[in-house]
Amino acid sequence: MMQRILSVWVYLRSFLWHLTKGILHLITRKCEIERILRAGGGALLQAARLERSLRNSKQLTSIWKEIDANDKWSVKAISNQIAERKGLNCPVSLLYEPLRVFQDGKRLVSQLDDLKNTSYDKTNVVHEDMLAGLWDALRPGVARQGGRISKDWGDIGFQGSDPATDFRGMGLLGLSNLHHFATKHKEAASQTLFNCVSSPAGYPFAITGINITAMLVDLTRKGLLNSHFRHYGPSMDEFNELYCHVFVMFNAAYTAARPQDVMSFGPIMQSFKEDFISQLRKQDHISRISHHKR
Numbered sequence: 001m002m003q004r005i006l007s008v009w010v011y012l013r014s015f016l017w018h019l020t021k022g023i024l025h026l027i028t029r030k031c032e033i034e035r036i037l038r039a040g041g042g043a044l045l046q047a048a049r050l051e052r053s054l055r056n057s058k059q060l061t062s063i064w065k066e067i068d069a070n071d072k073w074s075v076k077a078i079s080n081q082i083a084e085r086k087g088l089n090c091p092v093s094l095l096y097e098p099l100r101v102f103q104d105g106k107r108l109v110s111q112l113d114d115l116k117n118t119s120y121d122k123t124n125v126v127h128e129d130m131l132a133g134l135w136d137a138l139r140p141g142v143a144r145q146g147g148r149i150s151k152d153w154g155d156i157g158f159q160g161s162d163p164a165t166d167f168r169g170m171g172l173l174g175l176s177n178l179h180h181f182a183t184k185h186k187e188a189a190s191q192t193l194f195n196c197v198s199s200p201a202g203y204p205f206a207i208t209g210i211n212i213t214a215m216l217v218d219l220t221r222k223g224l225l226n227s228h229f230r231h232y233g234p235s236m237d238e239f240n241e242l243y244c245h246v247f248v249m250f251n252a253a254y255t256a257a258r259p260q261d262v263m264s265f266g267p268i269m270q271s272f273k274e275d276f277i278s279q280l281r282k283q284d285h286i287s288r289i290s291h292h293k294r
Contacts, residue, residue, distance in 0.1 A: 031087070034090050037088075059085045067099070069106075075095075082095060112173060119167075122164055157204035176240070180244065181244045224280055254272075257271075
């Protein structure tokens with residue numbers, strides 16, 4: 001029954017959108033894309049509005065497929081194709097900036113994949129310095145017993161004596177996200193780590209962070225974070241900031257669940273992911289973590 005109601009609602013929403021679009025075209029003598037461009041509001045807002053129009057335009061199906069495939073296309077060439085097919089009566093250059101937002105979004109996916117596929121290298125000084133910086137930010141003034149290979153890594157949530165083994169799934173991206181959280185939002189990260197270690201049911205900080213990285217990469221690739229990145233702009237910096245906020249959100253959800261032991265971690269994480277996706281569908285972006293001191 002609910003499925004039928006949902007199907008009817010989706011149909012009605014699509015019907016009303018096309019009806020409204022047709023009426024406005026008759027009144028203004030301008031297609032939807034031209035109305036969006038002339039309305040202004042900035043590239044991010046225009047990109048958010050253009051996405052639906054491009055996705056649903058039968059005239060632009062092949063163009064949208066090219067835009068949505070990767071970041072290798074030419075902004076000017078695509079703009080000229082759109083203008084020609086839609087008969088735009090406005091400067092083609094108005095399309096440049098919102099289309100660059102789409103291109104930056106695809107570029108972000110490529111950057112995430114590159115970092116994820118870069119294995120942690122113990123012989124790479126940059127990798128080792130980043131790992132050392134993570135420890136120093138979370139455990140300032142505390143030396144590990146045994147040095148680089150030490151069971152003390154467990155104090156910040158790694159599984160074994162060598163954290164390099166925990167980065168196999170998310171590569172350097174997992175470390176980069178953790179490092180950003182620990183160094184750019186020290187108070188929030190320290191409080192989160194304290195919650196992890198102070199409770200008998202505490203969860204492993206670092207491993208949880210790597211899980212959150214995997215979740216956000218998956219949602220980014222599926223396009224479920226498109227609205228968020230249309231709001232703030234698609235970039236690695238914004239991905240890092242989103243990661244920090246989601247980590248804080250998970251910590252709050254885990255604490256509120258009052259688990260009896262760490263065996264509850266899996267179900268709580270799954271429930272959190274489902275709630276987070278539901279929240280994404282209800283609003284166009286997730287708040288930043290700016291209220292936390294850096």
